[in-house]
Amino acid sequence: MKRVVITGMGVVAPGGVGAKAFWELLTAGRTATREITLFDAAPYRSRIAAEADFDPAEHGFDPAEAERLDRAAQFALVAAREALADSGVQDTLDPSRTGVSLGSAVGCTTGLDTEYAVVSNSGRDWAVDHDRAVPHLYDYFVPSSLAAEVARAAGAQGPVSLVSNGCTSGLDAIGYAAELIREGSADVMLTGATDAPISPITVACFDAIKATSPRNDDPATASRPFDRTRNGFVLGEGSAVLVLEEFERARRRGAPVYAEISGFASRSNAYHMTGLRTDGREMAEAIRAALDEARLDRTAVGYVNAHGSGTRQNDRHETAALKRSLGSHAHDVPVSSIKSMIGHSLGAIGSLEVAASALAITHHTVPPTANLHEPDPECDLDYTPNTAREQRTDTVLSVGSGFGGFQSAIVLTRPRLAEAA
Amino acid sequence: MTTTSPVCAPSPSPATRPGTAVVTGIGVAAPNGFGTAAWWAAVLRGESGIGPITRFDASGYPVRLAGEVPGFVAADHVSSRLLPQTDRVTRLSLAVAREALDDAGVDPAGLPDYGAGVVTASSAGGFEFGQRELQALWSRGSRYVSAYQSFAWFYAVNTGQISIRHGLRGPSGAVVSEQAGGLDAVAQARRQIRRGTPLMITGGVDSALCPWGWAAHLADGRLSTADDPAVAFLPFDAGARGHVVGEGGALFVLEEAEAARERGAAVYGSIAGCAATFDADGSAHLADAARLALADAGVTRHDIDVVFADAAGDRAADRAEAAAIAGLFGRFGVPVTAPKSMAGRLLAGGASLDLAAALLALRDQVIPPTTGTRRPADDCPIDLVTGAPRRGVRLRTALVLARGQGGFNAAAVVSRAD
Numbered sequence: 001m002k003r004v005v006i007t008g009m010g011v012v013a014p015g016g017v018g019a020k021a022f023w024e025l026l027t028a029g030r031t032a033t034r035e036i037t038l039f040d041a042a043p044y045r046s047r048i049a050a051e052a053d054f055d056p057a058e059h060g061f062d063p064a065e066a067e068r069l070d071r072a073a074q075f076a077l078v079a080a081r082e083a084l085a086d087s088g089v090q091d092t093l094d095p096s097r098t099g100v101s102l103g104s105a106v107g108c109t110t111g112l113d114t115e116y117a118v119v120s121n122s123g124r125d126w127a128v129d130h131d132r133a134v135p136h137l138y139d140y141f142v143p144s145s146l147a148a149e150v151a152r153a154a155g156a157q158g159p160v161s162l163v164s165n166g167c168t169s170g171l172d173a174i175g176y177a178a179e180l181i182r183e184g185s186a187d188v189m190l191t192g193a194t195d196a197p198i199s200p201i202t203v204a205c206f207d208a209i210k211a212t213s214p215r216n217d218d219p220a221t222a223s224r225p226f227d228r229t230r231n232g233f234v235l236g237e238g239s240a241v242l243v244l245e246e247f248e249r250a251r252r253r254g255a256p257v258y259a260e261i262s263g264f265a266s267r268s269n270a271y272h273m274t275g276l277r278t279d280g281r282e283m284a285e286a287i288r289a290a291l292d293e294a295r296l297d298r299t300a301v302g303y304v305n306a307h308g309s310g311t312r313q314n315d316r317h318e319t320a321a322l323k324r325s326l327g328s329h330a331h332d333v334p335v336s337s338i339k340s341m342i343g344h345s346l347g348a349i350g351s352l353e354v355a356a357s358a359l360a361i362t363h364h365t366v367p368p369t370a371n372l373h374e375p376d377p378e379c380d381l382d383y384t385p386n387t388a389r390e391q392r393t394d395t396v397l398s399v400g401s402g403f404g405g406f407q408s409a410i411v412l413t414r415p416r417l418a419e420a421a
Numbered sequence: 422m423t424t425t426s427p428v429c430a431p432s433p434s435p436a437t438r439p440g441t442a443v444v445t446g447i448g449v450a451a452p453n454g455f456g457t458a459a460w461w462a463a464v465l466r467g468e469s470g471i472g473p474i475t476r477f478d479a480s481g482y483p484v485r486l487a488g489e490v491p492g493f494v495a496a497d498h499v500s501s502r503l504l505p506q507t508d509r510v511t512r513l514s515l516a517v518a519r520e521a522l523d524d525a526g527v528d529p530a531g532l533p534d535y536g537a538g539v540v541t542a543s544s545a546g547g548f549e550f551g552q553r554e555l556q557a558l559w560s561r562g563s564r565y566v567s568a569y570q571s572f573a574w575f576y577a578v579n580t581g582q583i584s585i586r587h588g589l590r591g592p593s594g595a596v597v598s599e600q601a602g603g604l605d606a607v608a609q610a611r612r613q614i615r616r617g618t619p620l621m622i623t624g625g626v627d628s629a630l631c632p633w634g635w636a637a638h639l640a641d642g643r644l645s646t647a648d649d650p651a652v653a654f655l656p657f658d659a660g661a662r663g664h665v666v667g668e669g670g671a672l673f674v675l676e677e678a679e680a681a682r683e684r685g686a687a688v689y690g691s692i693a694g695c696a697a698t699f700d701a702d703g704s705a706h707l708a709d710a711a712r713l714a715l716a717d718a719g720v721t722r723h724d725i726d727v728v729f730a731d732a733a734g735d736r737a738a739d740r741a742e743a744a745a746i747a748g749l750f751g752r753f754g755v756p757v758t759a760p761k762s763m764a765g766r767l768l769a770g771g772a773s774l775d776l777a778a779a780l781l782a783l784r785d786q787v788i789p790p791t792t793g794t795r796r797p798a799d800d801c802p803i804d805l806v807t808g809a810p811r812r813g814v815r816l817r818t819a820l821v822l823a824r825g826q827g828g829f830n831a832a833a834v835v836s837r838a839d
Contacts, residue, residue, distance in 0.1 A: 044563055096709065099699070105575060106575060116552075116556075117559050119633075119636055120556065126552075127478060128632045129636075130635065133636050133637075136640070138637050141544075141548075141638075144597045144599050144602070145827055147597075148827035154701070156699055156701050157699050157709075158698060159696075159697040159699070160598070161605050163595070164543065164576035164596075165595055179616075183612070200558055201566065201570070204564075204570075205554070205567075205571040207563060209568050267591065268539070268581075268589065268591065271585065273585065402577075404575075404577040405585065406593065406594065
């Protein structure tokens with residue numbers, strides 16, 4: 001069985017661009033949630049978000065590119081460039097053996113939102129005026145354009161696709177990429193996810209179902225997973241892209257390895273498009289299957305990177321799923337949600353969480369759950385409140401849950417370089 | 422290409438290898454027929470479903486033809502509770518998924534826990550639903566956006582709703598690679614079968630026939646502006662002038678071969694090989710995808726009895742595809758067809774519909790025709806089946822090709838049951 005390792009990482013996240021800034025923010029327990037500045041959010045119920053400070057020009061996009069590429073595409077390209085440079089893989093790439101699996105929950109929704117206002121005369125005309133549309137509207141319409149941009153940047157000629165499974169898109173895209181390497185369809189995959197959903201339509205639709213936090217008077221502490229006072233998630237944005245490589249290939253070229261992708265599984269709850277059953281059984285089953293694939297006992301898990309969105313429904317569902325799958329070990333293992341600091345960037349967040357999980361292994365540190373001061377009595381695990389914890393961690397479990405009923409689990413392990421495959 | 426996928430090593434009887442994925446159910450919604458039987462009969466009659474757009478007033482646009490699914494009454498297929506929560510694309514998907522399950526004669530409730538999943542291809546989600554909500558947002562304000570927008574529009578909506586209706590709790594998801602998605606989704610579902618999930622629903626059904634979707638298509642600039650349905654979409658013809666957009670697609674019940682045999686299921690054929698490539702450098706790697714799919718299936722080019730072409734209906738793209746096919750099989754070396762000439766290009770649904778056509782061609786030993794096109798252009802040296810179905814052929818293995826805008830290529834090899 002081929003093994004798959006992470007040999008490169010690039011990040012665009014709220015609080016800073018680059019993997020280094022990302023990890024500094026997380027381990028400091030700082031939050032990047034604030035009042036929305038990307039558009040005038042005054043009429044909205046939730047007027048807060050975790051925004052990335054991102055200047056296209058600073059990242060080499062000329063004005064035409066900055067105009068053509070949706071913000072989600074720009075994030076992914078910047079993250080992909082950093083990941084490629086970080087991995088040092090570029091000079092050894094065989095294009096036909098290189099692929100891209102990029103996740104995104106809402107694709108180019110920001111571009112679509114903005115363009116709709118233009119072609120519909122600010123919503124006055126149902127028969128929109130196509131002559132007023134930007135020439136690249138089709139790229140916004142079908143978001144596989146996001147994966148295509150990354151593939152062109154990397155020169156990938158192997159399998160390329162966009163995985164769009166709502167809020168598990170990031171985890172699922174990475175799991176899919178690992179599978180392509182294992183089955184022999186590619187040797188190197190650029191994988192991760194991107195989303196830039198802080199736009200009027202997305203904020204409005206989460207307003208409509210009251211899923212996002214209305215804590216507009218205190219944006220910095222608004223994302224409060226597992227805390228009794230939580231009142232919804234805080235929207236985020238960003239992208240993480242990883243270079244996944246077949247283990248022997250990485251070893252031959254002496255590549256630095258962050259972690260191994262040891263197991264992945266997903267299940268569906270077939271219950272409700274947005275609702276979760278309280279018992280967490282499908283997520284528990286995904287966790288069990290991912291650990292089985294990794295050939296690890298549940299007691300091996302040294303850190304759980306939680307979905308931890310900060311909705312009451314999620315936090316209880318997830319806590320139940322962890323108890324159900326990890327048994328009494330659930331009480332012994334540190335759990336944390338980085339959404340407390342960088343918000344919930346929908347499909348992208350899974351990729352950022354896998355990046356954080358890999359860094360937790362590399363740096364012997366568990367990032368905290370910020371803003372956790374009054375634990376919900378129904379959430380009784382060790383959620384690593386407020387302060388990062390130094391701790392050697394060899395195995396990380398990262399989980400995700402999404403609209404459509406998707407439940408995913410991925411297992412990362414410290415690379416065992418001496419061991420044969 | 423220097424390497425091939427080692428997962429499915431060549432074997433004399435691919436359909437009996439453990440982990441082999443066979444198709445036991447087909448559901449179809451197409452512009453020239455709603456339901457598999459109605460559509461296939463229309464295809465063999467050479468009946469086109471392309472006509473003037475009726476779903477919205479297209480008189481002000483430079484393109485006024487499309488392929489619309491006829492006779493679909495949503496309320497017959499979707500509960501009144503679900504109607505306000507769903508776009509047309511989801512309603513069509515639910516109807517087509519049910520047909521596929523009924524055709525397979527399988528009750529998912531009887532499967533082991535987590536024993537069935539769903540992977541669909543999507544391209545634009547519930548786009549018409551999305552337009553209504555964008556219209557509400559921009560004309561009336563954020564408070565008028567529907568509570569259903571958060572899940573009625575996004576790309577995984579069809580997968581989620583099919584999973585919920587039929588209680589399918591196995592690994593599931595959605596794949597987006599424009600027109601290549603209809604094969605990529607099936608490849609991903611086949612992977613899940615290999616990993617141990619006994620049954621998957623997969624394929625693609627698509628629809629974005631609203632002014633907003635139309636604006637996106639028009640911006641793309643690949644559409645035929647003809648007003649005569651008979652000559653609007655002429656793949657491989659010297660007079661090709663773009664394509665016509667349609668809605669619909671196909672969904673399949675895919676089962677692990679052994680499990681299907683145990684329950685005595687009727688089998689259309691196996692998904693013997695799949696592959697995908699990308700044109701990162703501007704050159705066309707469609708032929709590479711085909712070669713990889715053949716290798717994955719453990720067959721050679723001599724085993725392929727018919728090719729279902731991507732058939733862009735654009736001169737340059739048609740030439741490139743004809744060159745890829747001729748390069749692989751020789752000039753005029755294999756029968757080629759494009760029944761999508763009768764349906765238009767269906768976004769994520771198109772390649773799935775071609776896969777359905779390939780499976781039924783193998784079953785009935787007949788190659789459906791490419792209509793409209795009388796003969797391929799001189800620079801397209803392929804044996805295109807035109808005019809009438811070609812019978813009296815021995816069909817055991819078919820190759821289906823698909824290309825997605827932006828550089829996506831996909832190929833699938835389908836082998837006859839038995």
